[in-house]
Amino acid sequence: MALWRVRATVDDRPGYLSVLTASLALRSVNILAVQVHTTEEGAVDDFLVDAPDTMTEADLMAAVVKGRGRDAFVARAEAEGLVDQPTRALALAGRLVHEPDALAETVLPETLAALLDATDVRWRPEATTDLPGFHGGRMVLADPAGGSYEVLRALPAFTPAEYARAQALVEVAATLQRQDRARRQHREQIGMLLPDGTELVLRPAVQDDVPAVREMIEDCSPATLRHRFRGVTRREGAVADEARLRRLLEPSNGVTLLAVAPGSRVVAMATLLVEGDLGEATVLVEDGWQRRGLGTALMRRLHAHAEGSGLAALTVHVAADNVAMLRTLRRLGADRFERDGAQVSVTLATAAETPATSGQ
Template sequence: MALWRVRATVDDRPGYLSVLTASLALRSVNILAVQVHTTEEGAVDDFLVDAPDALTEADLLAAVAKGRGHDAFVTRADPQALADQPTRALALAGRLVHEPDALGEVLVALLDATEVRWRPESAGDRPGFHGGRMTLADPAGGSLEVLRALPGFTPAEFARAQALVEVAATVQRRHRDQVAMLLPDGSEVVLRPAALDDLAAVREFHDECSPAALRQRFPGGLPADTRLRRLLEPAGGMTLLAVAPGGAVVAMASLLAEGDLGELRVLVTDDWQRRGLGTALLRRLRSHAAKAGMAALVAHTGAGNAGMLRTLRRVGAGPIERDGAMVTVTVRAAAHPVGEETPAPSA
C-alpha cells in the first residue's frame, strides 16, 4: 500500500462527496483523512489515502473523474501527512512562539509551498490569494509571497496562514516591548508585557510576597486563577512584569480599563522593593494609557501604605481622596513617551 494526497473539486450538493469516495473505494483506496474547503467553484475535497501499490497517478485521476470530481491533483504523500491539519497547525504555531523569525519556513511547512519570497511594501501587494500565489503582510514590514505550483490555494488555507502570521506578529511585538532596566545596585531586570502562559510564574511570585504586601495589594484575598488570568491580559489595558535573571517574576503592575478611565495596580516582592521597579512599571503603564486616550488614571491603596504613595507621587500623583482606611489617588497622563523616560530609583 502507498500513501497519496488527492485533491478534487466537486459540486457542493448533497451526495456528491459520497459518489467520489465510492469511486475511490471501488479501487480499494482507503481514505485516512479528509478536509473539505468551501470555495466559489464548489467544495474542494482534500484526501490522504492509502492505495494499492499497483495503482498509479493516472489510475487515481481516472477514479476521481468517474466520481464526478474535477480540477484534480494527485501526488505521493509523506507519512508525516498522517498528522491532522489542526495538530500540524498547532505544532507550527508553537514553533513560532519560540522562533518568530521562522515564519517563512513555517508557512512552507503548513501550505506545502515551494517557496516564500519577501517583498518590500507595495500598494499592490494586498493580502489575498489567486491560484498558487498567496500574499500575506509580513509583521516585520513588507509582504510575504507564498508560491506553489499545484494545487491552488483555498480560503481555508489562507485563513490558517493569516492566523500564523498573527501569532508571529504577537510574539514579535512582545519581544520588541521588552526593556532591560539597570538598577542602582547593578542588578538588571527585564520589563515586559505579561501573557497567559505567565500564570505559573505569577503564582510563584505571589507566594514569594509577604502576607502584609499581599493584604495591601489584595484586601479581599489573593485572586483565584480565573481572575488572575484576566489580570494577565486585561481587556483594553495592560499588565507588565519585571523578570529577574533566571526567569523569576519580581514585580507586577496592571492598567485596568473601564471606558476612558484607567486603574493602576502594582505589587513588588519584598526583596525587590525600594529599588525603583514600581516607579518604572507605573511610568510605562501611564504612557500606555496616554496613547490609548484614557481621560484619567486612579490608584487605590491603604492610607498607611507610605511606599505606594511615594511611588505614585513620582509618577505624577494628583488629588488624593480618603475613604476610611483607603485612599484613591488620581494620576496625570504621561507627558512624554516611554522611550524618553529615565526610571528613578526609590529613596
C-alpha cells in the same frame, strides 16, 4: 500500499462527495483523512489515501474524474500527512513560541512553507499595492508589524481555509514578536531623575503603548500639539489615529522613547528617525510636565543615540515661537538655525562629525 494526497473540486451538492469516495473505494483506495474546503467554485475535497502499490498517478486521476471530481491534483505523500491539519497548524504555532528571536527572518517563513507545502515564502518590508488574499498558487499575507508575506506553490491552488490558517499563524507570530520586544525593552529601561527630584522611567516604546500615548496626546494643549505635529490639531483627528501611532511608536527607521511617570502614565515621548547618516528628532512633553528639564533630558538622549549610531548630525524642526525648545537646542550645542516662515530648522552636530570638521 502507498500514501497519496488527492485534491479535487466537486459540486457543493448533497451526495457528490459520496460519489467521489465510492469511485476511490471501487479501486481499493482507503481514505485515511479528508478535509472539505468551501469555495465559490464548489467544495474542494482534500484526501490523504492509502492506495495499492500497483496504482499509478494516472490511475488515481482517472478514479477522481470517474467520481465527478475536477481540477484534480494527485501527488505522493509522506507519513507526516497522517496528522490532521488543525493539529499540524497548532504544532507549527508551538515552534513560533519556542523560537521568538528569528521569527520574521527564518522561523515564520519556514513554518508557513511547512504548513502550506509552499515552494517559496518571501517577506516584503515595504508597503505593497497587493491586497491580502490568494489567487491560484500565490498568496499574500498581511504582517501586522508592517509589510507582507508572499507565499508561492505550483499546485494545488490555495483555498480559503489555508489562507485563514496562514494569516492566523502570521498574527500569532506578530503577537509573539511584540511580547518578546516588550520583555527585552523592559530590561532596557532606565531611571531618570529630574532637577526637581521627580523620578521617571525612560524606555523604548512598544505597540502596546498606543492607549497610554493616545491618552497623553489628548491631555496636551492645542499649542503643544501644533509645536510637535507641525500644525495638526487634535480636532482634525490625525494625531491619535491608530495606524499613525503604531508607526510612530515603532518606526522602521528609528526609535521612539517614552518617559513614564509613577502609575505607568506616559508623560513625554521623543522620536529619532534616520535617513542615511542624518537623523531627525522630535519631542512631545505633556503640558503639566513642561519646564521641568524633561524635554532637555530627552533631547540629550536622542543626541547620544545619534552619536552612538554614527550619524553625522541631528535635525530638529521647531516652531519659531517655541522659545523653550530653541533655548534647549542652543544649550546642547546647536549652531545652525535656518528660519523658513513660522518654522526653524536646527542642526545639531554629533561627535561622529567632529574629526572631519576639525581637520579642515
